[in-house]
Amino acid sequence: METIQVVFMTVLVFFVIVTIHEWGHYFFAKRAGILVREFAIGFGPKLFSVKRGETRYTLRLIPAGGFVRMAGEDPEIVEVQPGQTVAVRVKDDKVTRIYLDRLDERSGTVRGEVENVDLERQLAIRLNVEGDTESYAVHPQALVIARGKDTQIAPIDRHFGSKPLRQRAMAIFAGPLMNFILAFFLFAAYIQMVGVPVENPEYMSITKIEDGMPASEAGLMKGDIVSSINGEKIGTDLDKMIDMIGKSPNTSLTIDVVRDGTPMSVKVTPRPNDDGIGKVGISAAPPTRSATFAETVTRSATLMKDMTVYIFESFKMLITGQFKLDDLGGPVRTAEMTSQIAKQGIVQLTSWTALLSLYLGIFNLLPVPALDGSRLLFLGLEAVRRRPLDPNKESMVHFIGFAMLMLLMLVVTYNDILRLVRGE
Known part of the structure; x- marks a missing residue:
């Protein structure tokens, strides 16, 4: 767990x-x-994708950053060219969908050959529908749909x-x-x-005990107040405590502590690290306040x-x-x-x-x-x-x-x- x-x-x-x-x-x-x-977290292939409003939120495979893709920053628009046959869906006198493929499957649409199209400034499309020219205004949030992917158009003022x-x-x-x-x-x-440290502290207490280290094995506990080592007063001198422990690898030390108001002595043998410096696996600091x-x-x-x-x-x-x-x-x-x-x-x-x-x-x-x-x-x-x-x-x-x-x-x-x- x-x-x-x-x-x-x-x-x-x-x-x-x-x-x-x-x-x-x-x-x-x-x-x-x-x-x-x-709005993407990660790069590379998509692991998860959901569209809310105008934006698609994606989680991608490589966890090395993310990106926000804005209109006009890359060639993400699927181009609609003159001479191309498309199908459009019209609602309230405006084109809301422009289909570029699978045209026979698009019911409720107008199908024709593009004579002129401007999806950025004029927001208009003109089609040749069975020999007749028909012009339509394009909704500013219209979708261009191709290969199962829908891409919202971006008027120039949204770039x-x-x-x-x-x-x-x-x-x-x-x-x-x-x-x-x-x-x-x-x-x-x-x-x-x-x-934050209290003013004029008089003692240090153990703030951390590492599992599997001599201090833990000897029974020292978080919150113990360190008063002396081998009879030498420690007070708030953290450097002195570190120095005494560091110079005593494989040598038994007597650490006097106060636990819940009760003085007690604990025998601890520092364990040498790779550099031969004694370590017992504790961290200590003066008392703090909020x-x-x-x-x-x-x-x-x-x-x-x-x-x-x-x-x-x-x-x-x-x-x-x-x-x-x-x-x-x-x-x-x-x-x-x-x-x-x-x-x-x-x-x-x-x-x-x-x-x-x-x-x-x-x-x-x-x-x-x-x-x-x-x-x-x-x-x-x-x-x-x-x-x-x-x-x-x-x-x-x-x-x-x-x-x-x-x-x-x-x-x-x-x-x-x-x-x-x-x-x-």
């Missing part, structure tokens, strides 16, 4: 941080009046590129923004769970700042070549680390999820082709030039960038799998 719970929590972490990111894109795109064709620059920029920036907001609230939840609202806000902001600095330092090490390939991790290693942290409990998992959400937001703002940062950069260039860039060239840049990111992901994922096989 514990394994199932850990797997569920690991999947939930990825689902939450990716979904909140894509929801940011989705919400502000819809707010701007952009037609959102698909991403037709919207004002500020609305397009917000629709792009909203993804990382949602990750930052999620990270802040998760850090706040973490602070509420762990509390954080106030103001403390929660300020400490969450501080954690956001500190973690942001840490993330950028990691990027700097990557650029300067201080990281090796084995130091990089893809979805497999991230999932492995998440599952390990999930085993430690909801407190640690909350903090880790906040860090992942913050990282996803920052990473997506990097000026790397195919990422949100690159798209914002192109919008910035458009603002400076006062005219849009060639959409074909921009699409090519993003396509190449996406291909390179997928290649890098394949390499690090392959490396992660090899590392797991080798048991490293």
Whole structure:
């Protein structure tokens, strides 16, 4: 049961941080009046798909991100060409369905050869029906149906590129923004769970006991107050406690603790780790109290700042070549680390999820082709030039960038799998 719970929590972490990111894109795109064709979690083949309103919601095989597909960003429209024979369904004097195949099976329709069609600006179609010309207005939400798939038309005012620059920029920036907001609230939840240190503490208590380690086997318990080791007072000096235990591998220590007001002594023999340093499997910290609202806000902001600095330092090490390939991790290693942290409990998992959400937001703002940062950069260039860039060239840049990111992901994922096989 514990394994199932850990797997569920690991999947939930990825689902939450990716979904909140894509929801940011989705919400502000819809707010701007952009037609959102698909809201997808993952890439590759579809595992699950359901359509609600104008948008199809899909879960895809490769859990490496997600996307929101907006009208005008890719050639998703099935083209209707002059000279093509189609069948149309008309309701209230407007075409609501345009069928491109299996025309003999379409009952209640008008069948004819297309003479002229405009599904973006004029929203009109003219057909030659048995020698007579018939013109129809097309409903702005009409569907083009072919090969069992229906695609809603997108009038030009519902295209991403037709919207004002500020609305397009917000629709792009909203993804990382949602990750930052999620990270802040998760850090706040973490602070509420762990509390804040009391002023002028006089003791430390055990906050965690690792199963199968000497402390657990000796009977030490979470909440025990550590008073001394081999007669030396510890107080709140965590470094002193770690140093004494670390220097005593395979040597019995007497740890004096207070449990529920009762003093007691416990014999513990530290076990050497791979570096020969003694470990007993405990974590200790001074007493804490509940954080106030103001403390929660300020400490969450501080954690956001500190973690942001840490993330950028990691990027700097990557650029300067201080990281090796084995130091990089893809979805497999991230999932492995998440599952390990999930085993430690909801407190640690909350903090880790906040860090992942913050990282996803920052990473997506990097000026790397195919990422949100690159798209914002192109919008910035458009603002400076006062005219849009060639959409074909921009699409090519993003396509190449996406291909390179997928290649890098394949390499690090392959490396992660090899590392797991080798048991490293």
